[in-house]
Amino acid sequence: MLLSELKPGEYGIVKKIGGSGAIHRRLLSMGLLPGAIVRVVRISPLGDPIEYEIRGFFISLRKQEATNVEVDKIVPLSLVPGNSEVRVIFIDGGVGFVQNMGAMGIAVGKILKVIKPCCPMQVQTDRGIFTVGRGMAYRVFVR
Amino acid sequence: MIVALAGNPNTGKSTIFNALTGMKQHVGNWPGVTVEKKEGEMEINGTRVKVVDLPGTYSLTAYSLEEIITRNFIIEEKPDIIVDIIDASNLERNLYLLTELLELHSKIIVVLNMFDEAQKKYNIDVDLMSKILGLPVVPAVGIRGKGIDELKEKILRGKFNPKKVEYPEDVEKRIEKIEEKIKKLGLEPARWYAIKVIENDVEVVKKIKDKGARDILHLAEHLRHEIEDIYGDDIESVMTSFRYSFAHGLFHEVAEPINVGGVTITDMLDHVITHKIFGIPIFLAIMYLSFQFVFLVAAPFQDAIDLLFNGKDAAGGHIPGLVDLSYNWMLTFMPDWLSSFINHGMLRGLGAVLTFTPVIMLLFLILSFLEDSGYLARVAFLMDSVMKKMGLEGRGIIPLMLGFGCNVPAVMATRTLKDENERKLSIALNPLIPCGARIQVFAFLSSIFFPSNPALVLWSLLILSMVVVFFLGYIYSKTIFRGKSEPFVLELPPYRMPTMKGISIHMWEKSEGFLRKAGTIIVGAAAIIWIFAALPWGVEYGSPDSYIGMFAQWIAPIGTAFGLTPEAIISLIFGFFAKEVVIDVLYVLFGSKDAILASMTWAQAYSFMLFMLFYTPCVATLAAVYNETKSKKFTLFVILEGFFLAALFSFTFYTIFTLLGVGA
Ligand SMILES: Nc1nc2c(ncn2[C@@H]2O[C@H](COP(=O)(O)OP(=O)(O)O)[C@@H](O)[C@H]2O)c(=O)[nH]1
Numbered sequence: 177m178l179l180s181e182l183k184p185g186e187y188g189i190v191k192k193i194g195g196s197g198a199i200h201r202r203l204l205s206m207g208l209l210p211g212a213i214v215r216v217v218r219i220s221p222l223g224d225p226i227e228y229e230i231r232g233f234f235i236s237l238r239k240q241e242a243t244n245v246e247v248d249k250i251v252p253l254s255l256v257p258g259n260s261e262v263r264v265i266f267i268d269g270g271v272g273f274v275q276n277m278g279a280m281g282i283a284v285g286k287i288l289k290v291i292k293p294c295c296p297m298q299v300q301t302d303r304g305i306f307t308v309g310r311g312m313a314y315r316v317f318v319r
Numbered sequence: 320m321i322v323a324l325a326g327n328p329n330t331g332k333s334t335i336f337n338a339l340t341g342m343k344q345h346v347g348n349w350p351g352v353t354v355e356k357k358e359g360e361m362e363i364n365g366t367r368v369k370v371v372d373l374p375g376t377y378s379l380t381a382y383s384l385e386e387i388i389t390r391n392f393i394i395e396e397k398p399d400i401i402v403d404i405i406d407a408s409n410l411e412r413n414l415y416l417l418t419e420l421l422e423l424h425s426k427i428i429v430v431l432n433m434f435d436e437a438q439k440k441y442n443i444d445v446d447l448m449s450k451i452l453g454l455p456v457v458p459a460v461g462i463r464g465k466g467i468d469e470l471k472e473k474i475l476r477g478k479f480n481p482k483k484v485e486y487p488e489d490v491e492k493r494i495e496k497i498e499e500k501i502k503k504l505g506l507e508p509a510r511w512y513a514i515k516v517i518e519n520d521v522e523v524v525k526k527i528k529d530k531g532a533r534d535i536l537h538l539a540e541h542l543r544h545e546i547e548d549i550y551g552d553d554i555e556s557v558m559t560s561f562r563y564s565f566a567h568g569l570f571h572e573v574a575e576p577i578n579v580g581g582v583t584i585t586d587m588l589d590h591v592i593t594h595k596i597f598g599i600p601i602f603l604a605i606m607y608l609s610f611q612f613v614f615l616v617a618a619p620f621q622d623a624i625d626l627l628f629n630g631k632d633a634a635g636g637h638i639p640g641l642v643d644l645s646y647n648w649m650l651t652f653m654p655d656w657l658s659s660f661i662n663h664g665m666l667r668g669l670g671a672v673l674t675f676t677p678v679i680m681l682l683f684l685i686l687s688f689l690e691d692s693g694y695l696a697r698v699a700f701l702m703d704s705v706m707k708k709m710g711l712e713g714r715g716i717i718p719l720m721l722g723f724g725c726n727v728p729a730v731m732a733t734r735t736l737k738d739e740n741e742r743k744l745s746i747a748l749n750p751l752i753p754c755g756a757r758i759q760v761f762a763f764l765s766s767i768f769f770p771s772n773p774a775l776v777l778w779s780l781l782i783l784s785m786v787v788v789f790f791l792g793y794i795y796s797k798t799i800f801r802g803k804s805e806p807f808v809l810e811l812p813p814y815r816m817p818t819m820k821g822i823s824i825h826m827w828e829k830s831e832g833f834l835r836k837a838g839t840i841i842v843g844a845a846a847i848i849w850i851f852a853a854l855p856w857g858v859e860y861g862s863p864d865s866y867i868g869m870f871a872q873w874i875a876p877i878g879t880a881f882g883l884t885p886e887a888i889i890s891l892i893f894g895f896f897a898k899e900v901v902i903d904v905l906y907v908l909f910g911s912k913d914a915i916l917a918s919m920t921w922a923q924a925y926s927f928m929l930f931m932l933f934y935t936p937c938v939a940t941l942a943a944v945y946n947e948t949k950s951k952k953f954t955l956f957v958i959l960e961g962f963f964l965a966a967l968f969s970f971t972f973y974t975i976f977t978l979l980g981v982g983a
Contacts (some may be wrong), residue, residue, distance in 0.1 A: 193556055199806035204559040204806055205378030207412050210552065218589070221598045222704040227811060232440075233409050234702045234811040238707070241806050253925075273522040304791030 179237075179245035180226070182216045187317065188247030189213055189266055195244035207231045208245060213268060213317060226246060254313035262318035263288050269315050280306045301303040320368045321396065322474055325389060325420060326404035327413050328375030329812045331432040333357075334461035335404055336372045337824055339471070348548075348949065349374075349388050355734070363471045377412075379419040381522040384739060393423050394507075400426045400474055403438055407437035407458070414566035417452075418484045422511045426479045427454050428471060434458040436813075441574040441846065453480035462818050470562040486561050489549060491653060493517065493542040500535050517543050518558050559960055585813040589697070598701050605694070606717075610724055612680040614755070620677035628670030633713050642666050656856070660849060663860070668845025671897060673839045675727055680747050682721065682728040682831045686735070687825035691817035694737060699809055709748075709789055710796020711741050712807050713964060718745055719788065722752030726936060729754075730943040743953070744800040748788050750936035750957055751964065753781065756898035761928055763902050767916050768924040776925070780932055787933075789966065840942040867892050881966065882926035882973040884918060891931060898937050926973040932966035 182188050190212045193203050200238075207230055208214070213255065217227040217234060225238045249263050262288050267274050274283075281301030290300040295310040326332045336344070340359025349356045357372040373392060374385035379937045381387055393401065401424050405413040410431075420427055437443060449456040455477040459466025485491065497513035499618065504527070516539045517524040527535055550557045592601060608737050630640030637643075642662050649658035689695045699713035706715045714735050721729035726749055733745040753761070760779055765773035851866040858864040863872065863885065871878075871888040878888050890904040909915045919927065936944070936956045945954045 180605055188802075192552065200553075201378070201380045201555060202383050202806045202808045205380065205415065206810075207415065207563060209560050209563055210556065214323055218593060220593065220703065221595050221702050222701070223808075224704040224707075225700060225807070227593075227700065231411050233412055236696075236809040237805075238703065238807055241808065269576075 177247060177249060178243050179214060179228075179247050182214075182247065182249065184216045184218050185233060187213060187215050187252060189250050189317065190193045190245060190247055192246040193244060194246065199244055200243055203241070203244060206235055211266070213250070213266065214245075214247065220292050224255070231259035250317040250319050252314050253288070253290075253299070253308065253316040253318050254297070254310060256290050256292055256293065256297075256318060258293040261287060263287055265319050266313065266317040268317065273315070277312070277316065279303075280308075282306075282308075288318065299304075320366060320400075320474075320494070321371065321398040322368055322400045322402060323371045323373050323392065323396075323398035324402050324404060325373045325393075325416070326375060327377055327406060327409075327416060329810065330375070330404045330406040330622045331461040332372060332375055332404045332412065333825075334818075334821055335402075335430065335432060335459070335467070335470075335819075336370065338461060338464055338467045340370050343495045350586060354384055354739075356390060361471075363475050366475060366516070369476065371396075376416065378416060379423070381520050385737075386785065387522065390423065393420075398424075399476075400428060402428045402430055402470065402474075404430045404432050406433050406755060407431035407443060408433045408440055410437070410441075410443070411510055411566055411570040414569055415563055418562040418565050421481055421484050422514060423508060425481050426477075427481065428470065428473050428477055429454055429456045430466065431456060431458045432466075434466070435460045435463075439577070441576045444573045444575075444647030451482065451572065454483045455479075462821070463974040484562060484565050486558075490546055490558075490561070493546060496542065497535060497539055500532070504530055504535070506530075513619070514558070517546070518554055519543060524648060537947055539566065583813070585693075586733050588814050591813075592694070592697055593700060602698060602701055605689075606720055609685045609689070610721070613678060613685060614724060617677035617681050624670065624674045624677075628673070642670065656853070659853060660846065662851075664846040664849030665842050669838075671845065671939070672834065672841050675725070676830070676834060678725055679728045679731070679834075680826055682724075682732070683826040683829045684822060686717075686732060686758065687829075688817055690735065691815065691821055691825070693812045693814045696809060696811050700811060703807070710744055710800065711792065712736065712738070712809075715741060715745050718749055719752060722749050723758070724755050726750050726754045726940040727943045730940060730947055733947065734829070740800050743793050744792065746947060746953075747795065747800070747957060747960065748792055750940050750944070751788050751791070751933060752782055753784050753932055754898065756932065756937075759899055760894075760901050760931065764924055764928055768919070768921045776928075780928060783929075784932060838942075839938050840945065844938040844975075845896065848893070852893075863889070880973070881928065881930060881969040882919075882923035882977075883969075884923065886918060887923075887927050891934065894931065894937070895935055896930070896938055901931065922973060922976040926969040926976075929972055930965045930969040932965070933961050933968065935961045 179188060190208055190210050192210060193200060193208060195203070212230060219226050219248040220236075225236045227234055227236050228243060230242050248265075251262070253262070256262055264284050265280060267277055267284060268281070277283065281303035282299070286301060289299060289300040291300055291305065292303075294313050296307050297313055298305060298307055324332055324336055336357060336359065339361050341361070343361070344357060344359035347356050347358070348354065355373055359370045359372075362367050362884075371392070372563040373389045376383070376386045376389050379386050379390045386572055392398070403417050403419060403420055417427070417429065429448070430438045431437065431443065431445065440510050443458075445458050457466050457472065457473060464661070481506070486494065494510065494513050494517065498509050501509040501512045501516075506526075507749060512527075516527060516535065524536060541955060545729060547554055592598060594601070626640065628641045630643055631638045639672070645666060646658050646662040649661060687700075695717070697712060698717065701713060702714035702716045706713050709715075717735060718729045718732040721732050729749050729752070733742045733749070736742045736745055753943055758781075761777050762773065765776040769776045853860055854866050862868055867889055871885040871892070874888060875885045878885065883891075886905065886908045889908065890901045893904045894901040905915050909918060935941070941954055941957070944957050946952070
């Protein structure tokens with residue numbers, strides 16, 4: 177789907193940056209790259225532009241410009257309701273963090289079962305049942 | 320020694336620049352463009368260092384003026400050291416520019432500014448970062464002057480052993496192939512040129528083409544397609560991704576997050592400030608209060624300056640001002656005409672410049688506050704979809720609103736727009752907004768000629784001007800000021816409490832240029848008007864017998880087509896000097912309200928107001944237009960545009976009404 181189609185509060189992971197010339201380059205240099213996580217923050221009162229959070233900072237894009245970005249909708253683990261199964265898409269953090277999560281069986285591609293929703297939440301992985309804190313659950317993205 | 324400051328916008332670059340150079344700085348423009356160039360000087364242990372503030376940029380592509388200026392400066396002027404000012408609280412994105420700089424220059428000092436804010440978000444290992452990069456890294460808090468001494472010391476004695484930004488093997492291999500050939504062309508830095516030509520950078524491709532090295536271009540194209548095939552995406556996405564992953568890797572290596580999630584103050588403020596329903600009313604209220612503040616506070620100062628120069632008519636007769644006193648005093652040792660020229664011409668002109676000063680300084684005080692605090696970016700976010708229709712980004716509404724106060728600071732305020740074309744469009748539209756002085760004249764004339772409903776008449780003129788500005792903006796943006804339609808990607812920085820020092824420096828920078836340059840133009844114009852109003856010798860100043868009067872008589876036949884009487888024309892000519900003078904001139908010529916009422920029909924009066932709504936901006940506004948664009952052609956365009964609209968509306972109105980036989 178297109179970035180412009182996400183609603184406030186929703187997350188996406190960038191698949192491809194389209195467009196050409198200035199807009200293409202500008203989006204890339206702001207860090208909108210394949211694999212980056214974007215959150216829709218809010219829409220301007222007049223319907224356009226839209227505010228997004230990316231890599232910890234905030235930018236505003238006109239709808240027209242946001243149609244150049246292809247995304248997949250994802251959800252941070254912290255927002256997943258109880259009793260549902262999800263697949264891990266992305267873990268946002270350095271090598272250490274990814275390793276720690278891996279030790280609990282939370283790694284890209286793995287299936288998790290949420291037993292108790294956030295926070296703290298309990299999830300069942302292929303390595304057992306673990307308690308995941310809010311800070312961690314925020315940085316694991318699933319679908 | 321030359322040191323250049325580079326960095327993203329909003330990282331505290333100006334703050335650091337000011338801390339380094341103090342007041343020893345000079346603001347100008349980069350050659351040929353309206354982008355501001357700041358240069359300054361400092362001394363470190365007896366070594367003189369020139370500091371150049373490069374435009375704030377996110378990257379160094381060939382797609383924006385600021386980025387081209389920045390990279391060309393580095394390549395051509397070869398500064399000894401580049402200081403990359405990084406907003407440490409937004410480390411990853413800021414490190415991206417560093418990756419681009421690393422390819423251009425080997426001596427870079429990294430300043431981690433806003434270190435105070437960064438420490439709330441993560442622990443940064445400064446020494447590790449310095450070791451990894453092979454560059455001096457200096458943590459700093461610009462607003463408190465922290466880190467400035469260390470930065471100075473590194474400028475003199477820093478050690479540089481920079482790490483290369485490495486691409487994967489199959490890309491490196493291809494870069495090397497091109498790099499060898501570039502070296503033979505003698506272009507430096509060769510690796511950067513090689514990378515850019517592979518990336519199909521338009522400027523670099525052009526440069527190589529100019530050198531006649533078509534073989535390099537062919538090879539580069541071939542290699543580009545190979546890389547695109549290997550990585551399955553376009554070359555720009557691929558190469559930017561590699562540089563970003565360098566930045567990403569470095570970021571995670573040196574910074575350990577303390578606190579993720581949670582609600583920030585900025586988020587809470589934005590909930591209200593950009594609220595669906597309250598956002599726009601809050602914006603209007605803030606603007607209203609700001610203008611109210613400016614004009615209320617400025618008014619007594621303006622009155623005082625006016626009193627000082629021009630004196631005052633009181634019940635007991637005229638209280639002399641500086642102009643009269645100096646005139647009489649000079650009469651004692653010079654002829655009448657010379658004293659009158661110096662005092663009634665030039666000194667009065669100087670008075671006019673000075674009465675503008677309080678408004679200009681206060682407006683820029685407020686504007687700097689709104690900008691530094693981060694609110695201006697929210698205005699852009701709120702108003703964008705309205706302003707977009709007339710070819711402007713959201714911030715374009717601010718100069719237009721300021722125009723209702725005074726066009727002079729409004730034209731200067733177009734500097735908040737970053738795009739060159741949008742600035743020009745905005746400057747061309749601004750004088751069409753009736754300023755306070757014109758509104759005052761309209762209110763006065765409406766009350767004489769339309770006593771039953773003056774407000775409606777005034778309102779009709781304001782609405783007309785807004786409609787014209789909107790449509791003209793729409794047409795201009797599609798025709799003469801059609802930009803490359805730069806994408807509008809706007810950063811919404813966190814709200815910050817601006818410092819008094821930062822604001823005063825901004826305010827001073829902006830006001831000073833106007834006072835110096837525009838001031839001379841205004842004083843000069845005042846002198847010229849004096850000559851035409853006082854000659855030929857012996858006539859009463861500004862009377863129908865003076866040159867201005869004769870001109871008005873001569874042009875009167877044309878004026879009748881617009882319903883303009885000779886007296887109205889004389890008042891318009893003086894209005895060029897300052898619009899509010901129109902009332903004074905009519906009073907001088909007619910002596911009383913009743914005589915003014917008898918001199919025109921109401922249709923003529925309305926036509927006169929229509930003409931006055933648009934005809935040439937006053938001399939101070941023109942000076943500001945020239946000062947901002949540095950173009951005589953553009954200034955002339957603004958004059959002609961005004962006259963054209965004035966003629967169009969007053970002619971149409973007057974013709975229709977005389978044909979209908981009403982009001983004649
Ligand atoms: N907290 C904090 N604020 C800073 C620091 N340096 C600058 N600022 C503020 O950041 C804002 C932007 O600074 P400015 O120098 O205008 O940034 P520029 O756009 O990069 O030139 C201003 O409100 C400054 O007061 C710092 O080290 N810490």
